[in-house]
Amino acid sequence: MSQGESVQPPAETGTSQAWEPRIIAFLCYWCSYTGADNAGTARLKYPANVDIIRVMCSGRIDPDLIMTAFARGADGVMVCGCHIGDCHYIAGNHKTMARMPLVSRVLQDFGIEPERFVHEWVSAAEGDKFAKLVRQVTEQVCQVGPLDWPRRMYERGVGHGQDLQPWGDRA
Amino acid sequence: MTTNGAEIDRQPGKLRVGMHWASSCGGCDISLLEIGEHLLELIEVADIVFWPCAADFKYRTVADYPDGYIDVCLFNGGIRSSEHERLARLLRRKSRTLVAYGACAMDGGIPALANLKSPREIYDAVYHSNPTLHNPGHVEPKTQWATPLGELDLPGMYPQVLRLGDIVDVDYQIPGCPPVGAQVWKVLQAVVAGEVPARNSAVRVGCDNRSVCDECPREKRKTRIKAFKRPHMAVPEPNWCLLEQGFVCLGASTRSGCGAQCPKAEMTCRGCYGSAGLSSDQGTAMLSALGSVIDAVTEDRAREVVDEIVDPTGTFYRFSLASSALKARR
Ligand code: SF4
Ligand code: SF4
Numbered sequence: 189m190s191q192g193e194s195v196q197p198p199a200e201t202g203t204s205q206a207w208e209p210r211i212i213a214f215l216c217y218w219c220s221y222t223g224a225d226n227a228g229t230a231r232l233k234y235p236a237n238v239d240i241i242r243v244m245c246s247g248r249i250d251p252d253l254i255m256t257a258f259a260r261g262a263d264g265v266m267v268c269g270c271h272i273g274d275c276h277y278i279a280g281n282h283k284t285m286a287r288m289p290l291v292s293r294v295l296q297d298f299g300i301e302p303e304r305f306v307h308e309w310v311s312a313a314e315g316d317k318f319a320k321l322v323r324q325v326t327e328q329v330c331q332v333g334p335l336d337w338p339r340r341m342y343e344r345g346v347g348h349g350q351d352l353q354p355w356g357d358r359a
Numbered sequence: 360m361t362t363n364g365a366e367i368d369r370q371p372g373k374l375r376v377g378m379h380w381a382s383s384c385g386g387c388d389i390s391l392l393e394i395g396e397h398l399l400e401l402i403e404v405a406d407i408v409f410w411p412c413a414a415d416f417k418y419r420t421v422a423d424y425p426d427g428y429i430d431v432c433l434f435n436g437g438i439r440s441s442e443h444e445r446l447a448r449l450l451r452r453k454s455r456t457l458v459a460y461g462a463c464a465m466d467g468g469i470p471a472l473a474n475l476k477s478p479r480e481i482y483d484a485v486y487h488s489n490p491t492l493h494n495p496g497h498v499e500p501k502t503q504w505a506t507p508l509g510e511l512d513l514p515g516m517y518p519q520v521l522r523l524g525d526i527v528d529v530d531y532q533i534p535g536c537p538p539v540g541a542q543v544w545k546v547l548q549a550v551v552a553g554e555v556p557a558r559n560s561a562v563r564v565g566c567d568n569r570s571v572c573d574e575c576p577r578e579k580r581k582t583r584i585k586a587f588k589r590p591h592m593a594v595p596e597p598n599w600c601l602l603e604q605g606f607v608c609l610g611a612s613t614r615s616g617c618g619a620q621c622p623k624a625e626m627t628c629r630g631c632y633g634s635a636g637l638s639s640d641q642g643t644a645m646l647s648a649l650g651s652v653i654d655a656v657t658e659d660r661a662r663e664v665v666d667e668i669v670d671p672t673g674t675f676y677r678f679s680l681a682s683s684a685l686k687a688r689r
Contacts, residue, residue: 259685285655287649340689344687349444352444
């Protein structure tokens with residue numbers, strides 16, 4: 189509509205029995221993505237619920253991307269970068285380490301459980317750490333259940349304003 | 360006035376101007392008076408055909424106008440109740456140009472901070488738990504009420520504050536809480552002269568395209584932040600960037616146009632002109648900017664510094680929660 193919102197009711201998620209969480213993982217190119225690759229080459233098993241998005245540096249992960257991932261339907265978000273001291277761009281991950289604690293506080297104010305947002309350092313050699321992390325995050329997101337943000341906002345009239353019902357009047 | 364290249368077939372004569380308040384504090388209505396003596400010039404070229412704050416117009420009067428009768432309608436305040444929604448739809452029909460006027464209509468404004476609470480929590484605070492209340496009958500607002508004279512239909516509160524643009528198409532947005540007088544006058548002059556940009560809800564008028572930091576005269580010394588302070592905790596050093604001194608100043612994420620009034624007056628920018636960037640999420644822009652200027656080399660230290668910020672969500676999204684990516688508490 190006028191401010192560029194979608195007007196189509198979002199598809200229902202999480203109501204079918206076979207709900208699987210959708211987790212977006214932002215991984216930095218130099219360490220964590222290579223770490224994930226490492227998990228792959230070592231044929232480590234981890235759940236297929238993560239969609240990996242490779243970025244050049246974890247300092248490049250604008251918090252907007254994290255909020256947008258949740259707003260568009262992710263059930264969980266992971267942010268991984270090089271350990272402090274290992275950044276390919278010297279201090280990119282120093283920015284990450286100052287931003288991520290704020291991101292999780294803001295997410296909790298929006299009612300998004302801490303289980304849904306994980307920030308970890310994963311080096312290029314830590315394939316097993318990555319696989320373990322994905323297993324752990326998938327499990328904890330499964331426990332808190334579907335987030336279903338697009339549908340929630342649609343039902344409250346965001347972006348279309350159709351058939352709004354005053355709160356408290358509903359039977 | 361030409362917009363979208365189409366000539367508007369209004370009879371020669373005066374412009375018809377309307378102004379309405381929805382979920383608003385009234386400040387925007389007052390800000391129109393801030394154009395001062397120009398008000399007289401405005402009255403010469405324009406008739407006010409609807410302005411509940413200043414003159415006695417009934418909703419019925421507006422409903423009786425032909426569609427498109429109002430040339431420019433300045434709509435301030437967000438959409439919080441069924442009454443706001445009804446008037447938004449009515450005024451959209453009756454107006455050729457509908458302007459989201461001020462932070463609330465454009466981005467939800469201060470009232471949208473209530474989106475961080477559920478309607479139940481809001482009702483409990485407002486009608487039951489506030490220490491200054493006396494409500495022994497636990498009375499709450501109703502949308503239907505039987506009176507001896509008949510059934511009353513009353514407006515009901517919506518589950519969250521929406522922007523005007525969530526309900527109807529908006530032609531322009533004028534940011535500000537409230538918009539500053541000089542900018543408002545510039546916009547009105549442009550309207551009268553037919554010099555407004557083509558209609559599009561994304562077009563913001565009455566502001567610039569930079570950030571408040573660009574307009575701010577305070578000196579940037581490239582200092583990184585070791586600790587945050589709240590305004591009551593210290594007297595800022597004059598002429599030095601407030602953010603570098605540790606005060607959470609939102610200038611970096613906020614659109615310019617106000618003339619950096621607040622930092623010039625030793626007060627941090629609170630962000631009322633909305634997002635400076637392409638994304639409408641002003642809060643994450645500020646969060647991101649802060650992350651880049653914190654002076655810490657260990658994770659624990661970084662956490663300590665950012666933990667000094669009291670209420671980051673309420674601070675970074677003070678005027679724009681309804682335009683943020685997430686928009687409201689779950
Ligand atoms: S952060 Fe605030 S004080 Fe510093 S330059 Fe920007 S607007 Fe001015
Ligand atoms: S400095 Fe910031 S808070 Fe003050 S008027 Fe300008 S945008 Fe609004």
